[in-house]
Amino acid sequence: MAEGPILKVDRLYKHFGGVQAITELSFELAEGELLGLIGPNGSGKTTAVNLISGFVKPSRGAIIYRGRDITGLAPYAVVRLGIARTFQMVKPFYQLPAYKNMIIPLYSPRVKQMIGGRYGDRDAVALDLLEEVGFERDSQVAYKSASVLPQGYLKRLELAKAIALKPDLLILDELFSGLSLAEVASIVPVIEKLRKEGKTIIMIEHRLKELFRIADRVVVLNYGMKIAEGKPEQVMETEEVKKAYLGVEV
Amino acid sequence: MFFGTIIYALFNTAILAITALGFNLTFGISGIANFSYGAMYILAAYVSWMLVHLLGLPFWLSVFVSIAITMVLGALIYRFVLLRVRGQVLSEVIATFGIGLGTLELFQYLGFVGFEYTLPVFIDDSFMIGDTVVDWQRLLITIVAGMLVAGLWVFTHHTRLGLAFRGIAQDESTALTLGIDSDLMGMLSVSMGCGLAALASLLIIPLGSISPSEGYDVLIKALAVCIIGGLGSTGGLIVASFIVGFAERFTDAYVGSQWTMIVSLAAILIVLVVKPSGLFGRQKELAERI
Numbered sequence: 001m002a003e004g005p006i007l008k009v010d011r012l013y014k015h016f017g018g019v020q021a022i023t024e025l026s027f028e029l030a031e032g033e034l035l036g037l038i039g040p041n042g043s044g045k046t047t048a049v050n051l052i053s054g055f056v057k058p059s060r061g062a063i064i065y066r067g068r069d070i071t072g073l074a075p076y077a078v079v080r081l082g083i084a085r086t087f088q089m090v091k092p093f094y095q096l097p098a099y100k101n102m103i104i105p106l107y108s109p110r111v112k113q114m115i116g117g118r119y120g121d122r123d124a125v126a127l128d129l130l131e132e133v134g135f136e137r138d139s140q141v142a143y144k145s146a147s148v149l150p151q152g153y154l155k156r157l158e159l160a161k162a163i164a165l166k167p168d169l170l171i172l173d174e175l176f177s178g179l180s181l182a183e184v185a186s187i188v189p190v191i192e193k194l195r196k197e198g199k200t201i202i203m204i205e206h207r208l209k210e211l212f213r214i215a216d217r218v219v220v221l222n223y224g225m226k227i228a229e230g231k232p233e234q235v236m237e238t239e240e241v242k243k244a245y246l247g248v249e250v
Numbered sequence: 251m252f253f254g255t256i257i258y259a260l261f262n263t264a265i266l267a268i269t270a271l272g273f274n275l276t277f278g279i280s281g282i283a284n285f286s287y288g289a290m291y292i293l294a295a296y297v298s299w300m301l302v303h304l305l306g307l308p309f310w311l312s313v314f315v316s317i318a319i320t321m322v323l324g325a326l327i328y329r330f331v332l333l334r335v336r337g338q339v340l341s342e343v344i345a346t347f348g349i350g351l352g353t354l355e356l357f358q359y360l361g362f363v364g365f366e367y368t369l370p371v372f373i374d375d376s377f378m379i380g381d382t383v384v385d386w387q388r389l390l391i392t393i394v395a396g397m398l399v400a401g402l403w404v405f406t407h408h409t410r411l412g413l414a415f416r417g418i419a420q421d422e423s424t425a426l427t428l429g430i431d432s433d434l435m436g437m438l439s440v441s442m443g444c445g446l447a448a449l450a451s452l453l454i455i456p457l458g459s460i461s462p463s464e465g466y467d468v469l470i471k472a473l474a475v476c477i478i479g480g481l482g483s484t485g486g487l488i489v490a491s492f493i494v495g496f497a498e499r500f501t502d503a504y505v506g507s508q509w510t511m512i513v514s515l516a517a518i519l520i521v522l523v524v525k526p527s528g529l530f531g532r533q534k535e536l537a538e539r540i
Contacts, residue, residue, distance in 0.1 A: 053427070054426075055423070055426070074426070074431070074433075075423075075426035075427060076426050076429050076430055076431045076432070077431075079426075079427060079428065079429040080429050084427065085427055087423075087424075087427075091421050091423060091424040091427075092421075092424070093416075093417065093420040093421060093424065094420065094421075095420055096416075096420070103413060104413050104414070104416075104417045104425070104428050104430070105428045105429070107410045107413050107414075108428050108429035108430070109429050110429050112410075161424075161427075161428065162427075165428065165429065
């Protein structure tokens with residue numbers, strides 16, 4: 001494994017017209033680490049993810065992945081390097097059954113490269129992956145069209161598609177939002193298993209209680225700027241974070 | 251007469267389906283309405299004619315070369331024009347229509363008009379079904395149309411590239427996160443659409459002669475079939491081809507040939523009013539759900 005951080009975000013700026021969405025954002029991520037990216041609504045978390053995953057080009061700054069400058073690379077190229085992401089608003093292929101949604105990532109250039117073109121029975125692999133994230137094998141839910149699946153299953157499908165890409169760095173954008181406590185409790189072991197397999201993970205979350213149970217470290221954003229970084233419990237004790245979340249004057 | 255009209259309505263259905271297939275494929279994958287489609291159809295025929303008459307190539311070889319040239323042109327149109335305006339629907343239409351208009355008018359200006367501009371049929375023979383004369387060329391078009399529809403289904407459901415096409419068609423940003431290069435897919439979709447236009451042209455034009463004005467008719471017919479069926483829907487394209495194909499032939503036989511184009515245009519209007527997304531279109535339904 002390469003020395004140094006798997007990901008380095010270096011003094012990143014992004015403005016949309018006159019709106020400064022991200023200002024001098026820097027952080028690093030070690031191999032196998034789970035980083036929480038938190039902050040109030042509109043603090044720039046999703047923009048940061050869009051910058052890393054190539055959906056938005058930064059105005060300034062650099063994104064270094066495994067020592068390689070990936071700043072401004074197209075999303076499909078970023079994925080091929082091993083960075084997969086999910087969306088806050090789920091984006092399945094609505095016209096396909098859940099398990100068929102998995103076929104496209106399983107056919108992706110990234111997976112082809114990693115398994116040497118030997119796909120095997122893709123439907124079986126798809127069903128295995130879906131079972132891993134909570135699609136019960138003995139139910140018919142994996143065969144149902146994505147357009148009729150409830151939110152809980154759509155979130156799991158989103159996660160399964162990202163896992164199918166065999167990423168080294170997984171970015172989960174508000175995976176827990178819209179899920180019940182029981183649903184979150186059933187997904188947490190999946191994330192812990194991914195960590196044991198050595199995956200590096202960035203989680204954007206508003207569900208802080210659940211996040212803090214599994215995160216090694218958090219970065220807190222407010223108005224596009226990093227206002228704190230460190231262990232979850234310590235970070236939440238800082239005055240700036242309290243002010244950002246609760247509106248308490250320092 | 252009635253039985254003969256039915257036979258020729260079926261042939262007309264196949265001709266319409268094969269004519270619209272490329273336009274539908276491009277729109278279905280990349281959402282680009284390629285208004286230079288009719289011009290590519292005509293251009294392929296002229297290229298083939300030049301290869302046969304000026305370079306002395308056998309017709310079958312000119313078909314392959316002509317399809318290849320048209321596909322390359324489609325790729326170039328995407329790479330150097332459409333890529334710049336991608337996502338701006340009106341700009342895409344104006345840009346492609348401009349290219350089409352320029353191409354067709356150039357052929358007109360250069361004097362490529364007249365009965366000498368014809369292409370040979372693949373099979374120059376006919377047979378009788380009852381009292382109706384059936385020529386092999388039309389039968390060949392029908393067989394190729396069926397094979398193409400089946401082939402495209404297999405391609406989009408069982409190949410990596412086909413699945414990537416479907417991914418882009420359904421949700422571009424999701425497809426991007428799964429490692430699919432949407433610009434490459436867009437370029438291939440325009441290129442393959444142009445290739446299908448060329449193939450349709452080289453099968454259909456031997457039934458008549460090459461004329462720049464035919465390019466406009468082809469575009470209108472492709473639009474009619476795709477809009478009635480629901481843009482991007484292959485099932486819709488087939489059903490719409492049957493509707494327009496039969497309506498045209500029966501209008502031709504029982505009302506008058508001058509009314510056939512009116513039938514296509516009236517069908518577009520009626521469908522747009524009654525079911526704006528077409529018979530099998532999903533765009534409206536998706537938009538409503540979101």
